[in-house]
Amino acid sequence: MGGGKRTTASRLINCPFEIWGKRRVDGIWWVVLKNISHNHVSSSDRSGHPSCRRFSKEEIEQIKEMTIAGIPPRQILTSLRQSNQNLQAIARTLYDAKAKIRNESLLGRTPIQALFEDIGQGGFIYDFKHNKSGHLTHLFFAHPLSVALTDSYSYVFLMDCTYKTNRYKMPLLDIVGVTSFNTSFYSCFAFLEREEEEDYVWALERFGKILGVDGHPLVIVSDRDLALMNAIQVVFPRTTHLLCVWHIEKNVLSKCMSQFEEKEEWDMFLSTWTYLIKSLDESTFDTAWKLLEIQYKEKVFILNYLRNTWLPFKEKFVYAWTEKYMHFGNHVTSRAEGAHAMLKKYLQVSTGDFREVKGKICLAIENQFQEIKARLCSEKVRIPHKFHIPLFKELVTHVSIHALREIFKQYELATSATQVATCRGHFSNTMGLPCAHKIRVKKDGTLELDDIHQQWRIDIRSFTNIDGALDSEGVQIDCLLKEFHEKYQQMPLVQKEDARIQIAQLVDVPFPFIHEPNVHPHKGHPMGSQKRKDDSSTRRDPSAFEIVERNKKCGVCKGVGHNSRTCQYKVTALSSS
Structure with a gap:
């Protein structure tokens, strides 16, 4: 290949073989052999002919089902070969079949039109924006199951953008919540044109509508994205905003590590910086900062960097201030990073349109919801043996096992001979659970449910009727759509435009006449990174600290x-x- 041109080929070799056939009125075929000679040898393997590599109707249905389930193409092909040892299909055959299935499912609509129909009749909360030329620029959506979880666990959320999820290269803002079991759930998503304050404000205002008129989270955790930080202050002024300690450490690493020649010196500095972050009161912080200034007075670049970049936001990450707020142990956004990684396992590639990406996201949410629902039901009837103590008499089967474990650690401190430090209230303030000092007072009695924050309560939650109510009307519409799809495939081309209008009336969702988004450039590569040749990869580019x-x-x-x-x-x- 050269000059960027596609290599083409043909199976036409001017073979003289010719046979004519005609079907008579009585149904009998009339065949005439015009020329039976060939200018080539006979094929030794029929797999070289595309017509022999076609899938049967049954196999096409299996491909549809496995594609919807998010099974990768190579595993689909392996599964088909296990049931049909004589299958001649190759990977290209499967890709072509999947493309045909995808085009047929559109029923003559554009992917954007099909997307809005899907989320409109699926009970999603959504909103969008487009520019003057009609191209989609912003898309916010929340799955009904995610809305139910957000309504139940509306206290702490983590926010972060991820990249390489769609063919338009638009950043995806992922908002993640925390359950009673200290696990994560997807709350909502927003595709943004840019990562500027007005874009984040638009997305957070839509997120706020899910929380309700007066609803606001107790705590939001993010990295140091100034545009997002400003947007959080605008939309949720009463919410405590914390910065991810892990991201701070990695930013300090990328900026400051080069200033040290010896690894031991760097380790010593990092230990000093960590001690400063974990200062439990303001006087300890002031002392630690003065010590750092004296110890590294010759490292002017480092001191200026810390003083100008991080100290103005010390109330958002230093323990002396953050341990006053109910963040349930969330100091970092690793929960959001893990949610990104899980999502990309479902996406597999970064070349899908919004409808395809939305479909994969729905798979992740539905599987996640089922795990949460099953765990909720399980913990209501399961009691670990070590919790059979009088102190927990009122809590078991009413409070999550994760919360019981945290309380049990405090119980062991309270009942040990070790001198317990003076109570600062940090554990109770941040976790919403009784600390060792309170347990010492109650060790001869029992803890009450009023001592436990509602975040950890499982007796007040039930998600059994949500997925069944998503709804019966949606199931009926799906059946009608399937029936209509079968008829659509048999229609002449001239009738398909009228059919498209009928399908819009069927789902009762107006067609927004919006074009697909323009392709946006990826976020800039850090200095020293190499741009990936594989444009379909969902793997992120290396961060600055990874390069260092x-x-x-x-x-x-x-x-x-x-x-x-x-x-x-x-x-x-x-x-x-």
């Missing part, structure tokens, strides 16, 4: 690409001695 860690010097030989533990120079020296 990858290029850091070995403490033994000062080489790059390894550390002192794996240094070959060190290994050779030890073996020779």
Whole structure:
């Protein structure tokens, strides 16, 4: 291949073989052999002919079902071969079949029109924006199951954007909540044109509508995205906003590690910085900062960076301030990072349109919801043996096992001979659970349900009727759509436009005459990173701190690409001695 041109080929080789056939009125075929000679040898393997690689109708139905279930193409092909040993199809055959199925499911509509019909008749909460030329620029949506979970667990949320999820290269804002079991759930999603304050304000205002008129989270955790931080302050002024401690540490690493020549010096600095973050009161923080200024007074760049970039937001990440708020132990956005990773396992590629991405997101949400519902029902009838103590008499089967474990740790402190530190109220303030000091007072009695924050209560929650009510009308519409689809395939081309209008009336959703979004460039690559050649990958580009860690010097030989533990120079020296 050269010059970016596609290599083409043909199976036409001017073979003289010719046979004519005509069907008579009585139904009998009349066949005449015009020329029976060939200019080529006979094929030794019929798999070389596309007509022999076609799927049967039954196999097409299996492909549809497995595609909807999110099974990767290679596994679909393997499954089909297990049931049909003579299957001649190859990967290209499967991709073509999937493309045909996808086009047929559109019923003559554009992907954007089909998307709005899907979310309109599926009970989603959604909104969108488009520019003057009619191209979609913003799309917010929340699955009905996610809305139910958000309504039940409306206290703490984590927000972060992820990339490489769609063919338009638009960032996806993922808002993640926390359950009674300390697990995560997808609350809502928003595709944004840009990552500026007005874009975030638009998305957060739609998220606020899910929470209700007076609803606002207790705590929101994010990284240091100034546009998102400003938007949170605008939309949720009463909400406490915390910054991810992990992201802060990695940003400090990427900016400051190069200022240290020895690994031991860097480790010492990082330990000092961590101690400062974990200061439990303001006076301890002030002392730790003064010590850091004195100890690293020659590192002017580092001190200026910390002073100008992070200290103005110290109330959002230093424990002296953050441990006053009910964040349920969420200091970092790793929960959101994990949600991104799980979502991309469903997406598989980053070349899907919004309808395809929405379908994969729905699979993730529905599986996630089923796990939460099953766990809720299970913990209502399951009691770990170590919790059979008088203190927990009123709590078991009413409070999640995760919360009981956290209380049990405090119970062990309260009943141990070890002197318990002076109560600062941090554990109760942040977790909504009784601390060791309160348990010591009650160790001869029992804890009450009023001592437990509603976040951890399982007796006040039930999701058994939500998925069944999503609704019967939706099931009826799905049946009608399936019946209509079968008729649509038999229609002449001239009738399909009228049929498209009928399908819109069937689902009772108006067609927004909106074009697909323009393709946006990805967020800039960090210095030193290499742009991926595989444009379909969902894997993110390396972060700045990963590039620094990858290029850091070995403490033994000062080489790059390894550390002192794996240094070959060190290994050779030890073996020779």
